[in-house]
Amino acid sequence: MGEPLSALITVDSSPLLEKNWAEEAGIGKTGKNTLLKVPSAGSYVFLGEILINREIVSTKLTLPNFCGSCGSCIEHCPTGALIAPGKIDAAKCISYLTIEMKREFTPEEAGMIGEWMFGCDLCQEVCPYNRQASIKANASFKVRDELINISTEQILSLTKSGFRELFYGTPVFRIGLRRLKRNALAVEENLKKR
Numbered sequence: 001m002g003e004p005l006s007a008l009i010t011v012d013s014s015p016l017l018e019k020n021w022a023e024e025a026g027i028g029k030t031g032k033n034t035l036l037k038v039p040s041a042g043s044y045v046f047l048g049e050i051l052i053n054r055e056i057v058s059t060k061l062t063l064p065n066f067c068g069s070c071g072s073c074i075e076h077c078p079t080g081a082l083i084a085p086g087k088i089d090a091a092k093c094i095s096y097l098t099i100e101m102k103r104e105f106t107p108e109e110a111g112m113i114g115e116w117m118f119g120c121d122l123c124q125e126v127c128p129y130n131r132q133a134s135i136k137a138n139a140s141f142k143v144r145d146e147l148i149n150i151s152t153e154q155i156l157s158l159t160k161s162g163f164r165e166l167f168y169g170t171p172v173f174r175i176g177l178r179r180l181k182r183n184a185l186a187v188e189e190n191l192k193k194r
Helices: 018-024 072-076 094-100 107-112 152-156 160-167 171-192
Strands: 007-011 048-052 082-084
Touching: 072 082, 094 107, 094 171, 107 171, 152 171, 160 171
Parallel strands: none
Antiparallel strands: 007 048
């Protein structure tokens, strides 16, 4: 008998270079927007991993460059975070600023997020490859009606229990009420300057 099998299951929750491993496995190819593009699904995907204490030998499958000469994602990035094909300055990325960054914004960072209260998918929305995806998103990922067009005033008046009731089971719940209010305050100030 050999060593017992040990495993760790993770989905976007561990410091793992999951895009690199997915590309190595032939699951997809990283695009100019730095996101993994999966044939027939595009870049709107979640990567899940099962890490085990066993070596898996496989032949590398090299996928083609799905972006070609297109640079729409780079052209449409509102903050210029996509600095070159496949290169991102995370400090300018609205998704990083509004979701991943834990500290308070500097005045410059607050201004960069514009009207985006949580994330930014513009680089995916303008991608022609995503428009031709044959696999569509599961209905459980549909945005709840009560969250469409939610105002900064509604967010700023939320209590902990109200936040839980409104956002439990959504990606927003992960950042917590404090950071969501930080984002809403910045958006409110940006709207006043328009």
